[in-house]
Amino acid sequence: MASPLEQFAIQDLTAPLFTIGGHHIAVTNSAIFMMSAVVLSSGLLLAGAGKGAMIPGRIQAMAELFYEFIANMIRDNVGSAGKKFFPFIFTLFIFTLFGNILGMLPYGYTFTSQIAVTFFMAMVVFLGVTLIGLFKHGLHFFSLFFPHGAPLFTAPILIPIELVSYLSRPISLSVRLFANMTVGHVLLKVLAGFVVALGIFGVVPLVVLVAITALELLVALLQAYIFTILCCIYLNDALHLH
Amino acid sequence: MPVQALRISVAAAALIGLPFAAQAAGMPQFDLTRFPTQIFWLVVCFAVLYFLMAKAVLPKIGATIESREHKIQADLDAAQKANDAARAAGVEQDKALTEARGQASSLIREASEAAAAQTSAKLHEVSERLGGEIAAAEKRIGEQRTQTLAGLGSMSTEIATAVLGKLGGSADPAQLARAVDEAAKAGKP
Numbered sequence: 001m002a003s004p005l006e007q008f009a010i011q012d013l014t015a016p017l018f019t020i021g022g023h024h025i026a027v028t029n030s031a032i033f034m035m036s037a038v039v040l041s042s043g044l045l046l047a048g049a050g051k052g053a054m055i056p057g058r059i060q061a062m063a064e065l066f067y068e069f070i071a072n073m074i075r076d077n078v079g080s081a082g083k084k085f086f087p088f089i090f091t092l093f094i095f096t097l098f099g100n101i102l103g104m105l106p107y108g109y110t111f112t113s114q115i116a117v118t119f120f121m122a123m124v125v126f127l128g129v130t131l132i133g134l135f136k137h138g139l140h141f142f143s144l145f146f147p148h149g150a151p152l153f154t155a156p157i158l159i160p161i162e163l164v165s166y167l168s169r170p171i172s173l174s175v176r177l178f179a180n181m182t183v184g185h186v187l188l189k190v191l192a193g194f195v196v197a198l199g200i201f202g203v204v205p206l207v208v209l210v211a212i213t214a215l216e217l218l219v220a221l222l223q224a225y226i227f228t229i230l231c232c233i234y235l236n237d238a239l240h241l242h
Numbered sequence: 243m244p245v246q247a248l249r250i251s252v253a254a255a256a257l258i259g260l261p262f263a264a265q266a267a268g269m270p271q272f273d274l275t276r277f278p279t280q281i282f283w284l285v286v287c288f289a290v291l292y293f294l295m296a297k298a299v300l301p302k303i304g305a306t307i308e309s310r311e312h313k314i315q316a317d318l319d320a321a322q323k324a325n326d327a328a329r330a331a332g333v334e335q336d337k338a339l340t341e342a343r344g345q346a347s348s349l350i351r352e353a354s355e356a357a358a359a360q361t362s363a364k365l366h367e368v369s370e371r372l373g374g375e376i377a378a379a380e381k382r383i384g385e386q387r388t389q390t391l392a393g394l395g396s397m398s399t400e401i402a403t404a405v406l407g408k409l410g411g412s413a414d415p416a417q418l419a420r421a422v423d424e425a426a427k428a429g430k431p
Binding site for chain 2: 003005006008009010012020021023024025026028030031034035037038041042045046048049050052053054056060063064067068086087088090091094095111113114115116117120121178182
């Protein structure tokens with residue numbers, strides 16, 4: 001039986017197209033699913049936005065649901081200052097969501113189970129948010145590392161803790177998504193292996209497999225939501241400090 | 243918060259060591275040589291999606307939602323206006339109705355007063371006329387009665403004379419009339 005980790009391997013599907021900084025770039029299985037996520041989500045949302053009917057149809061209602069969902073998330077967590085970042089947060093959510101969901105398809109590939117992808121996204125958010133904070137508040141931004149009203153003598157302990165906590169944000173953000181997706185797919189693969197290996201008694205792990213698939217679908221939705229809302233919270237910290 | 247921060251820092255410290263362990267265990271995610279390709283496609287795909295969302299999808303959906311909200315607000319305003327107008331018309335109608343009712347009741351009162359006055363005048367006239375007639379009739383009856391009573395005396399005398407004649411007697415007519423008079427007076431209640 002193949003290792004349950006084999007599904008995460010990045011495979012080149014074409015010859016290298018070009019080279020960037022000594023790295024050959026080819027179309028990979030991961031890239032195909034990223035492109036599929038882009039095509040599917042933008043196709044769906046463009047179709048939903050298309051008519052702009054007063055009484056929405058199904059697809060339009062769904063597109064508007066996504067829109068309102070993220071708009072409310074930003075309004076509740078960031079406030080009116082977050083409006084400028086709405087397209088970015090929305091894209092982040094849709095990209096992560098479709099990546100997670102497409103991974104649930106049989107023979108699918110989950111690009112959000114790649115630490116390279118999640119960490120890069122988290123780093124972009126982290127650096128972007130830090131720069132926004134510095135740009136908006138200047139040196140006052142560093143008051144983020146010392147809770148307002150704490151006794152001054154606690155500073156030597158609190159500041160390093162807050163600093164480490166702040167710096168570990170991109171790690172916790174990216175590992176949360178990557179680990180959830182990876183573990184889920186490993187679990188599905190292992191259970192699927194049992195179904196085949198146990199023959200007729202494979203029905204038992206099959207039932208579990210169906211239940212876990214439902215659970216993983218929930219995790220896929222939930223993790224996209226958590227990733228996005230944490231980005232909103234970080235953005236809020238940068239815009240409004242504590 | 244600091245407790246959670248501490249927990250996260252410990253997790254972060256553990257994670258720094260993790261890639262090496264995981265790589266040894268054969269997790270393809272930690273194959274650093276495959277990072278550039280993924281990041282390249284991630285940037286390309288994310289940029290395309292961002293462009294599509296920011297330029298095409300979101301403004302359109304936002305405009306649709308906004309125009310719907312405007313339409314709903316306008317409809318609500320129109321409904322409110324219509325409601326106000328209906329309420330005002332109702333108040334107006336109530337006022338007109340009250341007025342008309344007042345007018346009608348005063349008309350009725352006037353008419354009934356006039357009718358009552360007319361009736362009482364007529365009644366008065368009739369009763370006066372009747373009173374006159376009754377008085378005349380009573381007078382006539384009284385006269386007739388007196389006449390009759392006067393006639394009755396002479397008639398009684400004649401009858402008494404005739405009866406005496408039949409019996410073979412006679413009497414002085416003046417004496418007879420006096421006797422009849424006395425009998426009539428005695429017979430009176």
